[in-house]
Amino acid sequence: MTPIRASIAGAVASIILILVVVELVRGRRLKERYALLWLATGVVLLVLSLWREGLNTIAGWLGVTSYPPAVLFAVATLFIFLVLLHYSTVISRLTDENVDLAQRIALLEERLSRERRPEG
Amino acid sequence: MSEGRLVAIVPAWNESGAIGGVVDEIRAFDARIDVVVVDDASSDDTASVARAHGATVLGLPFNVGIGGAVQTGFRYARDEGYEVAVRLDGDGQHDASELGKLLGPIHAGDADFVVGSRFVDPGGTYRPPFARRVGIGVFARLVSLLGGQHVTDTTSGFAALNRAGIELFAVEYPHDYPEVEATLVALRSGLRLRQVPVDMRERQAGTSSITFVRSLYYIVKVMLALLVASLRRYPRLESARR
Numbered sequence: 551m552t553p554i555r556a557s558i559a560g561a562v563a564s565i566i567l568i569l570v571v572v573e574l575v576r577g578r579r580l581k582e583r584y585a586l587l588w589l590a591t592g593v594v595l596l597v598l599s600l601w602r603e604g605l606n607t608i609a610g611w612l613g614v615t616s617y618p619p620a621v622l623f624a625v626a627t628l629f630i631f632l633v634l635l636h637y638s639t640v641i642s643r644l645t646d647e648n649v650d651l652a653q654r655i656a657l658l659e660e661r662l663s664r665e666r667r668p669e670g
Numbered sequence: 671m672s673e674g675r676l677v678a679i680v681p682a683w684n685e686s687g688a689i690g691g692v693v694d695e696i697r698a699f700d701a702r703i704d705v706v707v708v709d710d711a712s713s714d715d716t717a718s719v720a721r722a723h724g725a726t727v728l729g730l731p732f733n734v735g736i737g738g739a740v741q742t743g744f745r746y747a748r749d750e751g752y753e754v755a756v757r758l759d760g761d762g763q764h765d766a767s768e769l770g771k772l773l774g775p776i777h778a779g780d781a782d783f784v785v786g787s788r789f790v791d792p793g794g795t796y797r798p799p800f801a802r803r804v805g806i807g808v809f810a811r812l813v814s815l816l817g818g819q820h821v822t823d824t825t826s827g828f829a830a831l832n833r834a835g836i837e838l839f840a841v842e843y844p845h846d847y848p849e850v851e852a853t854l855v856a857l858r859s860g861l862r863l864r865q866v867p868v869d870m871r872e873r874q875a876g877t878s879s880i881t882f883v884r885s886l887y888y889i890v891k892v893m894l895a896l897l898v899a900s901l902r903r904y905p906r907l908e909s910a911r912r
Contacts, residue, residue: 649734649845653742656708656728657749 552602556619560599568592587636591629598622676703676773677752679743681736681827682760683710686719692758693723695766706746707760710739716760737848740827741839748840756830764828768868772830775864782861782907783835785853786828786868787821801885808889809850809896816900817857821865824853828868834907835861842904847892851899858904 571588574580598605599622609618678696682689693705707720711733720727728742740757747755754776758764768786775781789806809824827849831839838859844851856863 646845649738652730652732652734653738653745656730656742657746660726660728660746 552605552618556622557599557602560619560622561596564592564596564599568596584636584640587629587633591626591633594629595622595626598625675752676700676754676756677743677747677750678703678705679708679740679747679755679757680705680720680725680760681708681710681739681743681757682712682716682720683733683736683739684712684714684716685760685762686712686714686716688762689716689725689760690719690723692760692762692764692766693720693725696758696769697724699766699769703756704752706743708739708742710734710736735845736827737843737845737852740848741843741845744836744839744843747836752836753833754830755836757827759827763870765869765871768828769830771866771868772828775866776830776832780862781864782832783856784830784864784866785821785823785826786870787823787826787865788868788870789822799885801889805885805889805892809892812893812896813850813853813857816896817854819857819863821853821857821863823865824850826868826870828870838905838907844895844899847895850892851895854896854899855904858900858902860907 568589571580571585571592575582575585598608605621606618609615609621612621612624614620680689680692680696682692685692689707693707696703696705705720705725706728707717707725708728709717709720709730711730717727717729728746730739730742734742743757744755754773756769756772758766764786772784772786775784789810806823806825810822813824814820835856838856838861839852842855842859844855853863
């Protein structure tokens, strides 16, 4: 069984995470679309921390018999991977958009300078 | 096929020492060619030198790398309605007097994309350093395998394209390892690729962007990129040709 203090620590950490994310969104320092994965992380970890029977059951499924809270770490790690992977796709898209903008600027500036010149 | 308007795309990054000669050589080959130098945010006076030699300059606001720079040229060629484009490096390693060999198959309508290869027989005298040679050989085999056509030199940036090629590369040009991947993109999209033997010179000025030390790492990266790129879907060009 999970030690009660580990459950409390997990729940407190999850609640802090959720509060920080909500506060960042409220203050417009984090966009909703990037907050969703973080909120899901906080909620899942909170549920697993408070629902001690459930954590035990899941740990049993996974063959983790000696120390059920290890499942909390595993789930947290999985969500961090998801967030990072999501960011990699976001960065890739931003890179493409950035290059596209740079190219458009180069093309537009050339056209502009051509139209300013009376000849050719 | 009629000989339409022709543009030369020359990507350049800090090539003020060589770019003037490159522009002059292209115009000496054929004065009707519009020379477009894509200045990839050089910190030297590459842009003003190119302009002084009569080139049109497309100035990128920040450095986007060779692939993004070349694509800027293809977008220009597409938007301005050019029928044929040639592409040469801004460092002077491509001899503009060889352009006729590249343009032959394009004007004859035999190919959409003609690449100047250093290794098609009868080969030239160019002997790259060992690591570079290994890389070129590996890439060529891999692209041949994945693209379904035998190619000998996938790293050459000396090329000519017709309108179908211009339109493909204007929207679909790889940014990370452009020459190698572009060959694969061309084959997968159904462009008719032809390789012709050309001779290349040593660099006139400046330094290559690929140093010897990084070569092996570079080879591995490009191979991975090729394998991933080969899983992608590409537009098929059936009707674009005339």
